[in-house]
Amino acid sequence: EAGVAxxxxxxxxxxxxxxxxxxxxxxxHATLYWYQQILGQGPKLxxxxxxxxxxxxxxxxxxxxxxxxLKGVDSTLKIQPAKLEDxxxxxxxxxxxxxxxxxxxxxxxxTRLLVL
Amino acid sequence: AQTVTQSQPxxxxxxxxxxxxxxTYDTSESxxxxxxxxxxxxxxxxxxxxxxAYKQQNATENRFSVNFQxxxxxxxxxxxxxxxxxxAMYFCAYRSAILMATTDSWGKLQFGAGTQVVxxx
Numbered sequence: 001e002a003g004v005a006x007x008x009x010x011x012x013x014x015x016x017x018x019x020x021x022x023x024x025x026x027x028x029h030a031t032l033y034w035y036q037q038i039l040g041q042g043p044k045l046x047x048x049x050x051x052x053x054x055x056x057x058x059x060x061x062x063x064x065x066x067x068x069x070l071k072g073v074d075s076t077l078k079i080q081p082a083k084l085e086d087x088x089x090x091x092x093x094x095x096x097x098x099x100x101x102x103x104x105x106x107x108x109x110x111t112r113l114l115v116l
Numbered sequence: 117a118q119t120v121t122q123s124q125p126x127x128x129x130x131x132x133x134x135x136x137x138x139x140t141y142d143t144s145e146s147x148x149x150x151x152x153x154x155x156x157x158x159x160x161x162x163x164x165x166x167x168x169a170y171k172q173q174n175a176t177e178n179r180f181s182v183n184f185q186x187x188x189x190x191x192x193x194x195x196x197x198x199x200x201x202x203x204a205m206y207f208c209a210y211r212s213a214i215l216m217a218t219t220d221s222w223g224k225l226q227f228g229a230g231t232q233v234v235x236x237x
Contacts, residue, residue: 003160040229040230041229041230042120042207042209042227042228042230043161043207043225043227044227045224045225048224056224059224089159091159091161093161102149102166102168102213104163104166105163105225107153107160107161107162108160109158109159109160110159110160112159
């Protein structure tokens, strides 16, 4: 079974530029999550999709971050414009069905973003 | 809001020895789930072990076991017979088991800051 795929793996941009990350979840997984992991901290949920609908985006800085999940499969996370404090690893995860709180989340390798 | 605290930034253990990682959490809920995730240097996080709060029996997965103390709000992870491949960052996480009416979903995973496990030969 293929795991969660993410691209790119690394990205370096200057502040005020735009950047986009892509995630392909495990086939058949209804729920997709985007996390931000700042160095030295645990991951923080940015947004959660159930199929192609948003379940939770309470911690997404909506003035600069946006995310979409087309057709309930792939997802993109965009930052526009980027700030220095956005430097982090962006993790994508998926699970079979979020309506089972015990469900295992499967994580991708992450995209490491450095904003200069 | 729930908080998860991992008070040990780093723990060192020799191969074949045992190490225990501590985790405490703050919640007013009675029903929830607890998890330990492992993040090796390649950064792909994987689930190590999980526990349902209503179950008194401590979960075990091969060399990994937990000590769940609900009253003390403590959820420690014990790694027995440590191997070089156990070297990684370990995160404790909490998830509510109460369905949120606004989203028809369980709450988000709340992670601690992590404990780096170093395994020495």
